Amino acid sequence: MLIRKIADEVLTSGKIYDNLHTLTKTVGGRINGSPQTYKAEAWAQKALQEAGAERVYLQQCAIPHWVRGGKAEVKMIVNNKETALNALALGNSVGTSSAGINASVILINSFAELEQRKNEIKGKIVFYNYKFNPKFIQTFRAYGDAVRYRGGGASRAAQYGAVGMLVRSMTESTDNNPHTGAMTYNDSFPKIPALAIGLWDADKLAWAIQQNKSVHIFIKSNAHTLPDTVGYNVIGEITGSEFADQFITVGGHLDSWDPAEGAEDDGAGCVHSIEVLRVLKAVGYKPRHTLRIVLFTDEENRGSGAAKYVAEARAKNEKHVFALESDAGGFTPRSFGVSLSNERLEKLRSWIPLLQEYGVYEFSLGGGGADVTPLNEILGTPVGELIPDSQRYFDYHHAPSDVFENINKRELELGAINMAALIYLVDKYGL
Amino acid sequence: MLIRKIADEVLTSGKIYDNLHTLTKTVGGRINGSPQTYKAEAWAQKALQEAGAERVYLQQCAIPHWVRGGKAEVKMIVNNKETALNALALGNSVGTSSAGINASVILINSFAELEQRKNEIKGKIVFYNYKFNPKFIQTFRAYGDAVRYRGGGASRAAQYGAVGMLVRSMTESTDNNPHTGAMTYNDSFPKIPALAIGLWDADKLAWAIQQNKSVHIFIKSNAHTLPDTVGYNVIGEITGSEFADQFITVGGHLDSWDPAEGAEDDGAGCVHSIEVLRVLKAVGYKPRHTLRIVLFTDEENRGSGAAKYVAEARAKNEKHVFALESDAGGFTPRSFGVSLSNERLEKLRSWIPLLQEYGVYEFSLGGGGADVTPLNEILGTPVGELIPDSQRYFDYHHAPSDVFENINKRELELGAINMAALIYLVDKYGL
Numbered sequence: 001m002l003i004r005k006i007a008d009e010v011l012t013s014g015k016i017y018d019n020l021h022t023l024t025k026t027v028g029g030r031i032n033g034s035p036q037t038y039k040a041e042a043w044a045q046k047a048l049q050e051a052g053a054e055r056v057y058l059q060q061c062a063i064p065h066w067v068r069g070g071k072a073e074v075k076m077i078v079n080n081k082e083t084a085l086n087a088l089a090l091g092n093s094v095g096t097s098s099a100g101i102n103a104s105v106i107l108i109n110s111f112a113e114l115e116q117r118k119n120e121i122k123g124k125i126v127f128y129n130y131k132f133n134p135k136f137i138q139t140f141r142a143y144g145d146a147v148r149y150r151g152g153g154a155s156r157a158a159q160y161g162a163v164g165m166l167v168r169s170m171t172e173s174t175d176n177n178p179h180t181g182a183m184t185y186n187d188s189f190p191k192i193p194a195l196a197i198g199l200w201d202a203d204k205l206a207w208a209i210q211q212n213k214s215v216h217i218f219i220k221s222n223a224h225t226l227p228d229t230v231g232y233n234v235i236g237e238i239t240g241s242e243f244a245d246q247f248i249t250v251g252g253h254l255d256s257w258d259p260a261e262g263a264e265d266d267g268a269g270c271v272h273s274i275e276v277l278r279v280l281k282a283v284g285y286k287p288r289h290t291l292r293i294v295l296f297t298d299e300e301n302r303g304s305g306a307a308k309y310v311a312e313a314r315a316k317n318e319k320h321v322f323a324l325e326s327d328a329g330g331f332t333p334r335s336f337g338v339s340l341s342n343e344r345l346e347k348l349r350s351w352i353p354l355l356q357e358y359g360v361y362e363f364s365l366g367g368g369g370a371d372v373t374p375l376n377e378i379l380g381t382p383v384g385e386l387i388p389d390s391q392r393y394f395d396y397h398h399a400p401s402d403v404f405e406n407i408n409k410r411e412l413e414l415g416a417i418n419m420a421a422l423i424y425l426v427d428k429y430g431l
Numbered sequence: 432m433l434i435r436k437i438a439d440e441v442l443t444s445g446k447i448y449d450n451l452h453t454l455t456k457t458v459g460g461r462i463n464g465s466p467q468t469y470k471a472e473a474w475a476q477k478a479l480q481e482a483g484a485e486r487v488y489l490q491q492c493a494i495p496h497w498v499r500g501g502k503a504e505v506k507m508i509v510n511n512k513e514t515a516l517n518a519l520a521l522g523n524s525v526g527t528s529s530a531g532i533n534a535s536v537i538l539i540n541s542f543a544e545l546e547q548r549k550n551e552i553k554g555k556i557v558f559y560n561y562k563f564n565p566k567f568i569q570t571f572r573a574y575g576d577a578v579r580y581r582g583g584g585a586s587r588a589a590q591y592g593a594v595g596m597l598v599r600s601m602t603e604s605t606d607n608n609p610h611t612g613a614m615t616y617n618d619s620f621p622k623i624p625a626l627a628i629g630l631w632d633a634d635k636l637a638w639a640i641q642q643n644k645s646v647h648i649f650i651k652s653n654a655h656t657l658p659d660t661v662g663y664n665v666i667g668e669i670t671g672s673e674f675a676d677q678f679i680t681v682g683g684h685l686d687s688w689d690p691a692e693g694a695e696d697d698g699a700g701c702v703h704s705i706e707v708l709r710v711l712k713a714v715g716y717k718p719r720h721t722l723r724i725v726l727f728t729d730e731e732n733r734g735s736g737a738a739k740y741v742a743e744a745r746a747k748n749e750k751h752v753f754a755l756e757s758d759a760g761g762f763t764p765r766s767f768g769v770s771l772s773n774e775r776l777e778k779l780r781s782w783i784p785l786l787q788e789y790g791v792y793e794f795s796l797g798g799g800g801a802d803v804t805p806l807n808e809i810l811g812t813p814v815g816e817l818i819p820d821s822q823r824y825f826d827y828h829h830a831p832s833d834v835f836e837n838i839n840k841r842e843l844e845l846g847a848i849n850m851a852a853l854i855y856l857v858d859k860y861g862l
Binding site: 007008011012134135137139172174332356357358359361362389391392395408409410411414 | 438439442443448565566568570603605763787788789790792793820822823826839840841842845
């Protein structure tokens with residue numbers, strides 16, 4: 001059985017863990033416009049060639065270029081006593097003047113409370129302390145629920161006159177790491193600095209506000225946005241033996257946030273995708289359709305790489321059979337989320353007995369990550385994403401803890417095994 | 432639905448993570464006969480009372496008392512160059528004289544090779560370098576395959592005149608930690624010192640032997656066995672509302688090896704079991720059968736606690752409805768392994784739709800850990816064990832890395848949720 005051969009090859013001779021080690025330890029974090037981005041693109045081309053791609057090429061696009069400008073300083077001031085808070089500016093946030101800002105802080109637990117207290121906001125720093133809901137078993141649901149505050153909270157506060165915004169980090173971790181990530185401004189309102197703080201500090205700040213009449217926050221940040229720069233999707237292909245003009249895409253995103261190495265997000269997805277190509281070649285499987293591994297640029301900010309990929313596909317009138325993404329970490333695999341017809345879902349489910357030994361026991365409707373969803377929305381391509389166990393993902397996501405050491409070798413390998421098995425089944429038996 | 436209430440209670444107000452923190456950080460490793468064992472027994476009684484047990488009591492038994500006697504010294508000597516190896520004496524191993532032993536080492540990759548080379552063994556230290564087979568998806572199968580060398584390798588080597596034994600640690604980890612664990616001697620042959628070494632050192636030693644004509648090993652160990660001492664199963668009960676004389680047992684083992692805190696093995700199983708009682712009480716569920724939480728003594732060496740428990744049950748002619756164990760770590764749950772009739776298995780499988788949301792999607796035949804299996808073998812009790820994801824377990828098992836920090840809070844909680852849900856279903860609907 002070919003799936004058993006795929007598993008044995010990855011588990012005994014896989015290159016995926018070494019590939020991730022190289023990406024994380026010799027390139028490191030890969031935020032748009034950073035020197036590491038260009039090192040990562042060079043690494044990706046070499047890795048795809050070594051994996052056995054017949055062609056490796058780049059797809060250029062304009063990408064946003066936000067710069068952190070060094071470490072932000074955030075202090076809580078209670079009765080003249082200053083306490084440093086563990087903070088990271090959010091992506092796209094403006095900075096402060098070199099003098100920083102110092103203002104009274106108001107604790108806001110929800111947008112509903114913001115609306116109720118809109119007359120108290122003017123001149124203050126709004127601190128959103130909305131928590132991950134622990135009742136969601138899938139942590140991505142807790143993230144989806146809470147991330148509204150990170151993404152849009154600054155402008156919603158600015159419309160009532162806030163001068164700065166702090167947000168409880170998007171995590172349920174037991175440590176105090178701050179977690180960055182993208183935010184966007186509504187151009188109708190002033191742009192105010194927006195930063196995330198770690199959970200211990202968020203609890204400490206909330207407590208202080210609840211105890212004291214007056215708590216001030218000092219923020220100093222040099223974050224700023226430069227004109228767009230250039231990024232590249234890095235693509236490696238094997239031509240299909242029967243349907244050279246029909247494509248199966250497998251991908252992750254090459255960019256990351258900057259506090260760490262982007263190991264889970266999304267180094268894992270990059271090396272998963274490269275390993276799919278490598279292992280199919282290593283076990284002697286010749287894809288009937290053209291297999292395209294795509295390491296997307298700029299997933300974290302504007303999605304420019306995904307938009308470019310689908311625009312090119314559309315312009316060339318390409319036929320896309322299936323697209324699979326990995327952007328939920330290198331943890332032990334549990335299922336695939338897919339967006340496609342019920343008929344196709346039934347076909348996928350008929351393959352569960354072939355995958356269950358390797359960890360995947362379910363196909364659930366409604367998946368496909370940020371980089372393949374445009375193919376589904378614009379070209380109607382059936383898409384899917386690997387869903388690894390999600391319990392640990394937000395411990396590391398966009399945080400200083402997203403490092404190679406937090407990846408387990410075998411869990412990572414199992415992700416690639418299940419992805420390669422699914423690609424083999426789709427390629428061989430159709431979808 | 433009660434299972435949803437159980438999940439919400441554990442995820443929002445669970446005591447399990449704090450309980451594990453207390454056990455690992457204020458008690459620590461709990462090897463038979465150590466002062467920590469008695470601290471652990473006191474902790475367990477208090478924790479069961481706080482969880483809501485109506486009665487907490489002890490079951491005394493004799494347990495083996497092996498003492499490590501400080502850190503063993505193991506050095507590889509090649510051309511007069513000494514290199515220290517990261518080693519741990521195996522449980523029950525004898526030590527060396529205070530001068531240590533120094534002998535030529537022979538690399539043996541399998542018992543088959545030992546038999547072939549039996550004439551070369553005399554006066555040497557045998558180094559078994561049998562590796563975990565990475566092709567087993569369930570790592571417990573790789574362990575079961577390799578652990579023969581740890582358990583019986585010393586006497587098999589001693590029968591051909593070996594003076595000492597080193598074994599490659601029972602792990603597939605990417606670090607160099609040595610992993611201890613029980614071994615036994617065959618009394619027909621001399622007792623020789625037996626130690627495990629870390630994987631990097633095992634590879635280094637194997638390489639040196641393959642390169643050089645002569646590699647010596649120096650071993651100095653003060654390990655020794657004292658007369659049996661006393662240990663206690665710690666038991667907490669809630670009387671059944673309908674069938675007070677019928678028992679459902681839920682347990683883990685309180686003892687651990689000594690290199691670290693016994694967090695995964697089996698602190699997790701202890702706090703899982705305590706949380707089952709706590710959460711059923713917290714959500715207002717009154718068990719129909721008597722629920723008995725048992726924290727077994729001496730699982731790691733002779734299984735005295737399990738033997739005592741079943742002997743008492745038999746002597747009192749107790750009726751045992753079901754027994755569930757957790758001894759495979761605090762990782763995200765995937766399934767239960769069970770030993771019971773096919774009819775009962777079908778009934779359990781009919782409950783999968785109730786559990787799948789929380790992680791368990793399978794009941795597989797053939798499970799039940801070391802502490803509940805005697806109930807099955809001697810009394811015919813249906814038994815089962817929680818099977819969490821196994822990829823990381825042997826990174827920590829019996830090693831200096833088995834510490835609280837390697838447990839993820841939510842993964843641990845999900846184990847307790849699924850165990851409590853299963854106990855509720857068995858108690859309410861019968862098995």
